[in-house]
Amino acid sequence: MNIVIVGYGRMGHEVESAALARGHTIAARVDPVARDADRAKLDEELVSRADVAVEFALAEAVFDNARVYSRCRTPAVVGTTGWEDQRRAVQELYRDGGALLWGSNFSVGAHMFLALVGFAAEISAKVEGYDVLMYEIHHKRKKDSPSGTALTIAEQLLDACASAAETARGEVARKRRIVTDRLDRRRDDEEIHVASVRGGETPGIHTVMFDSAADTIELRHTARNRNGFAVGAVLAAEWLVGRTGFFRVEDFIAELLGKGDTA
C-alpha cells in the first residue's frame, strides 16, 4: 500500500518504520511543523493518490482532515486522541460511504491483555475469596492519570462482574465502582481501586491483581516503546482497505483475535 502519514511527530515516525518494515511505501509525510515532513498541509490531490492515510496528529485537526479523506474516498486510520466531542460530526462525514477507523489504543498486545483480564475477571467472580485491584506506572511527562487504558481495563472489570453477578459468589462479583484517588479510608467492598505512579521513562505498565488469602494472580502488560501502537495502526490500515464504514479499532481487533466482542 502507498500510505500518506498525517502528523510526523513521534508516532508518525514510528508508523513510517512499521509501514516500511511491512513492505509498504510512503506517499508523503504531512505536518505543519516537522522539518523533515514533505508537506505542511493535506490536499485532495495528494490524498487521492494514496491507498490509505494514517493519522497521529492533533485533536483540533481531525475533523478537517477527515473531510479531505472522505471527499477523496481514501480510507483513513486515526490514532489521534482527544476528539470525543467531534466524533459524531466525523461519523456523519461517512454516512454515505468511505472508510475511517479510529482508536485510542492501537497496541495489539494491549488488546490481548484486555481480553485476558476480561476472562480472569469472569472466572474469579465465580469463586469465593478473591478481590481485584489495579495499578499503573507511566513516565514523568504523562499529563493524565489514571491512564485511558487503565480506565478501560477497570470498566471492563466492572462489566465482567455485572455479567457474572447472577452466578457469582466471590468478592470480585460485587464490584460496582472504580476509585482512583488516594484513599484516606477503608476501601468499600464494591470498589475497585486503581492507583497511578508517575516517574522515569516507563512507556506504560498496567498490572491487575486477583488476590485471595491463599494466593495472588497477577496479570501485567508492559509496553516497551511506541512501536506496538504503530504496528497495530499499519495492520489496521491493511484491514481497512476495501471496507466501507466508520469503524473502531476494536472491530479490527475482534477479527484479529477471532472474537465476536472485545473491550
Ligand SMILES: NC(=O)c1ccc[n+]([C@@H]2O[C@H](COP(=O)([O-])OP(=O)(O)OC[C@H]3O[C@@H](n4cnc5c(N)ncnc54)[C@H](O)[C@@H]3O)[C@@H](O)[C@H]2O)c1
Ligand atoms: N491511538 C494510539 O494507540 C496512540 C498511541 C500513541 C499516541 N497517540 C496519540 O497520537 C497523537 C500524536 O501523538 P505523538 O506522540 O506522535 O505526538 P507528537 O506531538 O510527537 O506529534 C504530533 C504531530 O502532529 C502534527 N500536527 C499538528 N497539526 C497537524 C495537522 N493539521 N496535520 C498534520 N499534522 C499535524 C504536529 O506538528 C506534531 O508534529 C496524540 O493525540 C496521542 O495521544 C495515540
